[in-house]
Structure formats: structure tokens, C-alpha cells
Amino acid sequence: MAEPLLEVRNLSVTFHTARGPVQAVRNVSWQVAPGEVLAILGESGSGKSVSASAVMDLIDCPPGEITSGQIIYRGKDLLTMDADERREINGKRIAMIFQDPLSHLNPVYSVGWQIEEALTTHGTARSQAKAKTLELMEKVGIPNPAASAVKYPHQFSGGQRQRLMIAMALALRPDVLIADEPTTALDVTVQAQILSLLEELQHETGMALLIITHDLGVVAEIADRVVVMNAGEIVEQGTAAEVYANPQHEYTKRLIGAAPGQGEMHENPPKTDPILRLENVSKKYGEFTALGGVNFDLCEGETLAIVGESGSGKSTTARVLLRLEEPSGGRAMYNGRDLFTLSPRELFEMRRDIQMVFQDPTQSLNPRMTVYQIISEAWVIHPEILPKTRWRDRVSELLEQVGLQAEHAHRNPHQFSGGQRQRIAIARALALEPRVIVCDEAVSALDVQVQAQVIDLLDRLKDEFGLSYIFIAHDLPVVRDFADRVIVMQKGEIVEQGPVRQIFENPRETYTQNLLAASLDPDPEVQAQRRAERLARTA
Template identity: 75%
Template sequence: MADHLLEVRNLSVEFHTAVGVVKAVRDMSYHLDRGETLAILGESGSGKSVSASAIMDLIDMPPGRISSGEILLDGVDLLTMPLSERREINGRKIAMIFQDPLSHLNPVYTVGWQIREALTTHGTERAKAQAEALRLLGRVGIPDPAHALDKYPHEFSGGQRQRVMIAMALALRPDLLIADEPTTALDVTVQAEVLALLKELQRETGMAVLIITHDLGVVAEIADRVVVMEKGVLVEAGMVREVYKNPRHAYTKKLIAAAPGKGEMHEPLKGKEPVLRVRDVHKNYGAFTALKGVSFDLLAGETLAIVGESGSGKSTLARILLRLDEPDSGTALWKGRDLFQLSPAELYKLRRDLQMVFQDPTQSLNPRMTVYQLISEAWVIHPDILPKAKWRDRVAELLTQVGLGPEHMGRYPHQFSGGQRQRIAIARALALEPQLIICDEAVSALDVSVQAQVIALLDGLRKTMGIAFIFIAHDLPVVRDFADHVMVMQKGEVVELGTVREIFDTPQKPYTQALLAAGLDPDPDVQAQNRAARLSRAS
């Protein structure tokens, strides 16, 4: 038997691009034992996902190339193995779940077919595969698994799709499960459920888990050991508690210092009139009621955070306020004018004042346009904002503000990581110097240090330019640091509305209390206490 289930030795991966060779991973070494959970922590572009993709043989070659190293599974080097043998190992001995399950589940096949395929490809009889698919869906907590087998991926919520991916990954009882940002886009309660499910399945099967994340709370909740990566290099490794309490490398210290939820809470603004008054907004989609009489006020320069689980109506409300959807009833007075009654011409003029940053930048950024074109497009549509001679300098300034650089202007969206694409989307929204920005999970995909930088940027704009924000988020520590007021939604209704201090210190409603209890703390000791308290309440 090998000393370790997985051992990576001196792994180096590079990509050949039009502007030269990018060294994504450099001489990386670590190990993972059976029944153990190892977290790879780092920012976008640090090489986390690339190193994991090398294990699964998922790197496109070319342009990628593994220039050095060994990847040993039970002592056998995967990199020198014939492709036919490698194919047998992927799925059977090593499985992977991805950050965005909707992009990795085939939209034209039912989830039952896809789970069965994972089994039959490796020799399981069809009847046994059907029974096992049914058992797996039930095991990962999908309601009515017999009926769910015949559903398509789009018919499930984000958390349910992630559970389907976990079921597929576990179909062949692998020795190693690689989880690449598996909870980034999930609500706090669903995130807690998915992480608890992974730990429970790990105890049952004895599999090792390699989890890739930028979230210190996830590391504190699930990992035994952690390795920290910066710019392709492993800079620190150790037990989770030791690394958090006594970080040695400057980059690790920076990540820990940037963790949200520890700063001073905002005191609510006083003496200002609301710029937006929303009253009794309803929206139905056939038999489904998405919004049930939502009302709130928003002051100039104020941040209202909207929190709640998927399906609570947060994004529907955002789209209605921007007239991307139409309400069934209600009013939304922007400086005294009802947004719902404006003509298309009036709405066009107002668009520059009201901007939105969407949750998924891959869908909101035109893949055919460069970063320069994406950001400067705002001035093409509204030419009175900025003379063309100043466009390039302003784009460079905006990119620098959101943590990128002028050298990124000529690239296309697909050449960036998910977190970097979100920064581009934020820069694009800022180009028009709006008075209200609606951020729909705008920082959920960002690394902690970049997240802190972007939040500081938005907070500075709020103070200096009087920009108001409607901040839709599931990351409660970020909400605590950034918001003035918090509105908690559940199933289309406002269940609680108050200052950030009232909501976080003295929540009144059980639903709000459950949301806060499900949040993850980056301190392993605090998170262990929270987990124990949660289990005590559940029992």
C-alpha cells in the first residue's frame, strides 16, 4: 500500500497564450489520506482549479501542458498511465463536482438518465443502475426521488442541482471526491446542508475529499488540513486551526484579515428623504406567487440588503424594479415618479441612473466584446457622459478600482476566472455613475480579499457620490459589514425588516434566526461551537 491515497509531487502546469506562457501551477506538492478532507484555499487565478483538473485529466492540451511532476493515486502515477486506464479511474476511483452544476449537467437528458449513464459506462446493468439512481437521489435528499428521476436539470433549484451532481459523483463509490467551489452560489442554509451531506457521506464511505474554495468559513466547517495557494505557488500548509490561528505567510495573513463579518456595523442614516418608495408589489407567474405585497423605503446613499433562500423573491423584485419584468400591482416611486408607469422613452433616459450587477457575469457579458468594449459601451449609448478621447483612461481607472488592470482591456470574458468576470461587470455598472445600483449576488463569486476590496469600493462610492445600493446576497458576513438596513424575505414575503444591528444582534423571527445560525465563521473554534449549537437545536 502507498503511504497516501493521493500524492502530488512537484506539479507544474502552464498555458501557451497569444501573449506568452502563463505558469498556472508551479512545483506544487501535497498529499491526501483516506477519510481525510483537504482544502485548497486561494484567490481566483491562484491555480486551485487547474491543479485539481490535472488530477482528473481535464486540462485542454493544447494550450495547456503539464511541464513537470507526478500525481500518484495509491502509488501509481496517473500522468504516465494509458488513456484507457485513466478513463476507468475517472468516476470509479476519482469523481468531481463542480461550482456550477447547471453548466455541467446535460440540459437535454433527465437527471435519472445521467446518473444511470455514469453507472452503465462502467459496466453496471441497466436495471441495477436504475435502482441505484433512485437510491442515490433519495440519499442526497432530493424530494420524491422516483418522480425526480424523470426531471431535467432546469427543473431543480441550485441546491438541488448540486445534490444531483453529488449523487452522480458518488454513484461508483469513489475513493477520492474533488469538490470545486461546491457551495459558492448557494444560500447559507442550503450551503450548510450540502456541506453536512458531504461530511455524512464521507463518514459512511471513508472517501477522501479534496475541496477547492476561497471561503474561509467552508474551510473551518469541513476541512482537516488546508493548503494555501498564491499565483500558482503553494505558500502555506497545515492543520486548519493552526494555519488560521498562527499564519506564517503574508498572503495567508492577508486572506484571514480580509474575512468579512468582523468590522463595525453601519449606523442607519438619518434626516434624509427616501429616493425610492416601494409599496405593495405583487407578482404572479401562473399559479406561482413570487411576490406578496413587498414594501420598503431606500434613502440616498443607503444600502438595503435583501436576504433569503432561493425562491424567496429577491431576484424577481430586483428585475421588477428595473422593469426587466412587469409587476401585477404596486408602486415604486423613484424621486416621486412611479417606475412602473414610465413610458419606454422615459425609462430609457432613467436607465443611466439605475444599474444592475447580475449574479452570473458569464451570461451578462457579451462574449464577442473585449473588456474595453464592454465598459465603454455605456458611453456609446449615453455619449454626453464622457468625451471619447477620455474613454481609455477611464476604463483603465475603473479596472484598477475593481482590482484588475489596464492590461486586461484587450481580453475577452472567457479569458478570465469567474471572480474576475464579476469585477468587470461591476466596473461596467460604475461607468455610468448611477444613483442606484442593484447588486444581485454581485460578490458571491469573489475571493475574500477581492470581495473586501470591492465592498470598500462600493462603500466609498456610497459615501462620496451618494449612490444607493440594493444588495441581494446570501453571504451574511458581507451583509453585516456593508448594509444599513436588512430585509429578510421568505416565499415572496417580507418577514423582517430592520437596521443591520437589529437583524444581526436581536433577530425576532425564527426564519431570520435560522439563516443567521446557518452562517459559517472563518474561525475554526467559533465554527465548531456554532456547529455544536446547530446540532443541539436539531436534536
């Protein structure tokens, strides 16, 4: 193995909180060599991002404190350097791209100016920086760099924003690139493009690449070695193939066992009468057609998945169905009534029956309300459901049904993990006793074990309450395990639909075939075979 370029030795990080010290990282050691891809794998709270933040000097001290260890870059300990020395290395020699580029790109400056700033801050002349910026934007696949450079972050898609972050990170040709969850919440094809881009740029520059992820598919696709973290400690490490084929630690075994796409597919979709029928539903924004005549049925007790890339129209379909946006044409028949022609009063009553669980519970739960207030708000709006004397007991029942505890009712959303917040959102939806729940990317940003738990919960609740689901997702392995029937959307239209087994094992349309080919498998051997087939098709 080559001499390490970056090495973390016995690193420990403690955060001082109102409830006492929390040791986020304990005696963590790893190293990465030039040209190598090292993945740090683990769930939220495992300490993987904290150790990378320590490398970049991004831990707030206080409340954080690095209590022990060394971070060695080219033979020098970063932790003993002063601020000026560290500034010369951060961004220039060691760069980082973050999970949510919209939060890390300044909304009031053009993207071109922001990439230029990364260059000029480290001594590049402004005239040279402009030319270099356009070159970088072209290299990462941004169309028409000159016109795109004057646009703002909100004018780009999620995948394009991530490409811009990569361009900014690579501006000074760093030796080490740290990528913190760089593909989470991206569509499968965009995810494949970003990983391919990182791999291509790494081969071109010879940099070391450190990937922080909870996705076993990402590890299988790109990593040479993997470090598995749990509760602030490294529990296992080795080559990606060795760790997957022969995991030694119980935690690693649970992670691999929770990876979606390995269970039995649903064989027989429910053959009941449709509870909901969309007929030629369309949505236009000026001259742009977001939906071009969508038709499908949802049967009682069925899980109908809608898949497709960003911009395919799947979320627009959900928003139009729920009248969060008004349709341009078509009908949505529910219990013999057209949802699109209901009066405001009738629509208010109908909302009891069709509820929605959104992708990001942090944004969809009011941070100033307790869990009790969030759930019981449904009965404030619809008092006919439950007398007030029963509210407290029913909140406790709902929390227990979604795998939480009755005493959680008095906490606020920020006191829960992402998976727990999503459970609270599900409990809120169940409070209205709906017949249909629309899940819009409800598990896409969750860790694999939490994702598996939420899917199991949704499956159990479907049987318990006789629910029907419209499950919007870009994570095809999850759809494979959970759905009865699948609709594939592209550019506002349905290009293919059928039972889950037919779509996954015998897709007819080229678009569906490409979507499935871009999906990542947790097994490095399977993924290597898929990569070879993909390269053969494009050769």
C-alpha cells in the same frame, strides 16, 4: 496519520500560450488519507483546480503539459498509466463534482438517465442501475426520486443540481471524492446542507474528501487539514485550526484578514428622505405568487441589503423594480412618480437613474466589444450625458475610479479576471451617473480578497457620487460589513427588516435566526461551536 490514499508529489504544470509558457503549478505536493478531509485554499489563478484536474486527467494537452511530478493512487503512478487503466479509475475509484453543475449536466437528458450512465459505463446492468439511481437520489435528499428522475437539469434548483452531481459522483462508491468549489454561489442554508451531506456520506463510506475552495468558512466547517496555494505554489499547510490561529505566510495572513464579517457594523443608517419607496408590490406567474406584497423605503446615501434563500423573491424584487419584468400590482415611487406607470419614453429616461450590476459579469458583458465600447455604449444610448469628444477621457477616468488602468480600455472582457470584469460592470453602471445601483449577488462568486476590494470600491463610490444601493446577497458576513439596513425575505414576503446591528445581533424571527446560524465563520473554533449548537437544536 494513516497511509495516504492519494498523493501528489512535486507536480508541475505548464500552459503554452501565445505570449509564452505560463507555469500554473510549481512543485506541488499534498496527500489525503482515507476518511480525511483536505482543503486546498486559494484565490482564482492560484493553481488549486489545475492540480485536481491533473488527478482526473482533465488537463488539455496541448496547450497544457505536466512537466514533472507523480500522482500516486494506492501505490501506482496515475501519470504512467495508459488510457484504459486510467478510465477504470476515473469516476469509479476517484470521482469529482464541479462548481457549476448546470454546465456539467447534459441539458438534453433526464437526470436519472445521466446517473444511470455513470453506473452502466462501469459495468452495472441497466436494470440494477435504475434501482441504484433512485436509491442514490433519495440518499442525497432529492424529493420523490421516481418522479424527479425523469426531469431535466433546468427543472431543479442550484442546490438540488449540486446534490444530483454528488449522487452521480458517489454512484460507484469511490475511494476519493474531489469537490471543486461545491458550494460557491449557493445560499447559506443550502451551502450548510451540501457540506453536511458530504460529511455524512464520507463518514458512511470512509472515502477521502478533497475540497477545493476560496471560502475560509468552508475550510472551518469541514476540513481536517488545509493546503494554501498562491501563484501555483503551496505557501502553507497544516490543520485548519493551526493555519487560522497562527498563519505563517504573508499571503495566508492577507486571506484571513480579508474574510468578511470581521469589520465594524454601520451604526447609524442615513435618516434622509426616501429616494425610492415600494408599496405593496406583487408578482404572480399564473397561480404561483413570487412576490406577495413587498413594502420598503430606500433612503438617499443608504445601502439596503436584501437577504434570503433562493426562491425568496429578492432577485424578482430587483427585476420588477427595474421593469425587466412587469409587476402584478403595487407601486414603486421614485421622485414622486410611479415607475410602474411610466410610458416607454419616460421609462427610457428613468433608466439613467437606476442601474444594475449583475452576479456574473462574464454573461453581462458583451464578449465581442472592447471595454471602451462597453462603457461608452451608455453615451450612445443617452447622448445628452456627455459630448463625444469627452468619451475617451471619461472612460479612462471611470476605469481608474474602479481600480483599473486607462490602457485596459482596448481589451476585451475575456482578458480580465472575474474581479476585474465586475469592476468593468461597475464602471459601465457609473457611466450613466445614476442615483441608485442595484447589485444582484455582485460579489458572491468572487475570491475573498477580490470581494473585499469590490466592497471597499462600492463603499468609496457611494460617498464620492452620493449613491444609494440595493444590495442583494446570500453572503451574510458581507452584508454585515457593508449594509446600513437589512431586509429578510422568505417565500416572496418580507419577514423582518431593520438596522444591520439589530438583524445580526438581535433577530426576532426564527427564519432569520436560522439563516444566521447557517452562515459559516472563518474561525474553526467558532464554527465548531456553531455546529455543536446546531446539532443540539436538531437533537
